[in-house]
Amino acid sequence: MTSTHDFIRADDVLSGKLSDAQTVYLEKKYGHGKLIRLLEVVGTGGPFKVKSPWELEDRAGQTVINASGYAALPFGDNPPELNLFLRQVLEQTDQVMFGQQSITTWRAALETNLVRLLARESGDHHDSRVFFSNSGTEAVEAAIKFAQAARPKAKYLINFTRAYHGKTLGALAVTPNPNLQGPFKNILNPAVITLPYGDAEAVERAIKRVGDQVIAVLLEPILGEAGVRIPPPGFLKRVGEVCRTKGVIVIADEIQTGLGRSGHWFESVAQGLIPDILTLAKPLGGGMLPVGATIVRHEIYKPLLGSVETIKRHSNTFGGNSLAMAVGLKSLEILLDNDYPARSRRLGERGLTRLKAVQRQHPALIEEVRGAGMLFAMNFHPVAKLPFKLQGELIAEVTGMLALVAFYRSGVLLNFSLNAARTMRLTPAMNMPEELFDRMFDDVEAAAAEHPSSFALVQKYGTPELLSLVKAAFLED
Ligand SMILES: Cc1ncc(COP(=O)(O)O)c(C=O)c1O
Numbered sequence: 001m002t003s004t005h006d007f008i009r010a011d012d013v014l015s016g017k018l019s020d021a022q023t024v025y026l027e028k029k030y031g032h033g034k035l036i037r038l039l040e041v042v043g044t045g046g047p048f049k050v051k052s053p054w055e056l057e058d059r060a061g062q063t064v065i066n067a068s069g070y071a072a073l074p075f076g077d078n079p080p081e082l083n084l085f086l087r088q089v090l091e092q093t094d095q096v097m098f099g100q101q102s103i104t105t106w107r108a109a110l111e112t113n114l115v116r117l118l119a120r121e122s123g124d125h126h127d128s129r130v131f132f133s134n135s136g137t138e139a140v141e142a143a144i145k146f147a148q149a150a151r152p153k154a155k156y157l158i159n160f161t162r163a164y165h166g167k168t169l170g171a172l173a174v175t176p177n178p179n180l181q182g183p184f185k186n187i188l189n190p191a192v193i194t195l196p197y198g199d200a201e202a203v204e205r206a207i208k209r210v211g212d213q214v215i216a217v218l219l220e221p222i223l224g225e226a227g228v229r230i231p232p233p234g235f236l237k238r239v240g241e242v243c244r245t246k247g248v249i250v251i252a253d254e255i256q257t258g259l260g261r262s263g264h265w266f267e268s269v270a271q272g273l274i275p276d277i278l279t280l281a282k283p284l285g286g287g288m289l290p291v292g293a294t295i296v297r298h299e300i301y302k303p304l305l306g307s308v309e310t311i312k313r314h315s316n317t318f319g320g321n322s323l324a325m326a327v328g329l330k331s332l333e334i335l336l337d338n339d340y341p342a343r344s345r346r347l348g349e350r351g352l353t354r355l356k357a358v359q360r361q362h363p364a365l366i367e368e369v370r371g372a373g374m375l376f377a378m379n380f381h382p383v384a385k386l387p388f389k390l391q392g393e394l395i396a397e398v399t400g401m402l403a404l405v406a407f408y409r410s411g412v413l414l415n416f417s418l419n420a421a422r423t424m425r426l427t428p429a430m431n432m433p434e435e436l437f438d439r440m441f442d443d444v445e446a447a448a449a450e451h452p453s454s455f456a457l458v459q460k461y462g463t464p465e466l467l468s469l470v471k472a473a474f475l476e477d
Helices: 010-014 020-030 033-042 080-091 105-122 136-150 169-173 178-187 200-213 235-246 298-305 322-338 340-361 389-409 434-450 454-461 463-474
Strands: 049-052 055-057 063-066 129-133 156-160 192-195 214-219 249-253 277-280 292-296 366-372 375-380 423-426
Touching: 020 033, 033 389, 033 463, 063 434, 080 322, 105 129, 105 292, 105 322, 129 136, 129 298, 136 169, 136 214, 136 249, 136 277, 136 292, 136 298, 156 200, 169 178, 192 200, 200 214, 200 235, 214 235, 235 249, 292 298, 322 340, 340 366, 340 375, 340 434, 375 389, 389 423, 389 434, 389 454, 454 463
Parallel strands: 156 192, 156 214, 214 249, 249 277
Antiparallel strands: 049 055, 055 063, 129 292, 277 292, 366 375, 375 423
């Protein structure tokens, strides 16, 4: 790269000619500068090299255990088995990659396996259909459209407090986070009834009152982005029963929980709720490619896409492309062959026991811990207590950021939670070797011991660093 007018050659990136410093500069200048600047200041954003599927090495040569895959890395980053498989797929140069208007083997195989898996687990869904897209939020968009088309006279969607379903406009309409909805509120669907998560009686009352006008109840079987919040026993089952009385469609958003993360193939089904529509994404792409899937009962599928008049009402250009389908098929196969949901359940219990012990030892740092399978959360006390709500939110953001740094320095990279700023999550790969898994909790313990209270997160971070962080946060991008 010689001047600002030059284009960057793909071969230069492939051969590693773009330095780390150039990469950071270009990301800041032409990409999501604010985020990159913040990550650069706290020093947790890389660029990284994958040392093993479960460990990243940063520019300073520190190796951290990667617990930050946002539930989208079932086998870690760049897993060799999938990497090798992709190369084999790409060697078949006569296959159609873009299958929007043609029949393809990869898509046929993946839709078959997804329906068969859901049918096996639920004892139902044998006749369901799959619609593919390119992200989780799109899988939710499709779910909402299938549901509305199947109940054309109904007008309300029921969702729950602190839910997260994505950021495209339909999915955002059912993600009741005022900060995320912010300036878009006027173009979001207003017909949303938000009920307290976990309150089966509230659902019962709403369905009794306006059930005939309710299109669907949309729920996460465990709130992921709200920081791994598990509903009371019986809640999910009851919602299913109540909805059935009025024909209300139940959509289970298993984009975060599904395919083993929570310790089950499908958390909703494991808790006695058989949804009419189920959304999947994150782990289906094996951490390599985006794959979203909406699995829909046939009678609900038909009104949207089952007739010539309506067949064009939902589609996307790249959903179901062969590369994505191949990776999805292989990822599902690896999960099945190794029964990773069972491993996730077993190691999840061990991890949660460790986390609970850390919380008991350091109650002034960690308020609460929660977990389901290999989905763990630590809720930190705010680093300061201020009386005003707005400042409280800012303090919560700072708390999360400083916790990220503290644990990173002890060797573990955590996830933020989009609907809970003071909650940091661990979503390690489901195939993480046990020795590394245990070491990750040793590192968590060490980080907590170094910071016996949340105020220690500020003290240990250092004043100059704090000033740089404040500058990066408040100065114009
Ligand atoms: C439950 C749930 N639904 C939907 C989404 C949106 O998925 P994506 O980020 O792939 O659009 C997420 C992402 O975190 C999620 O956790």
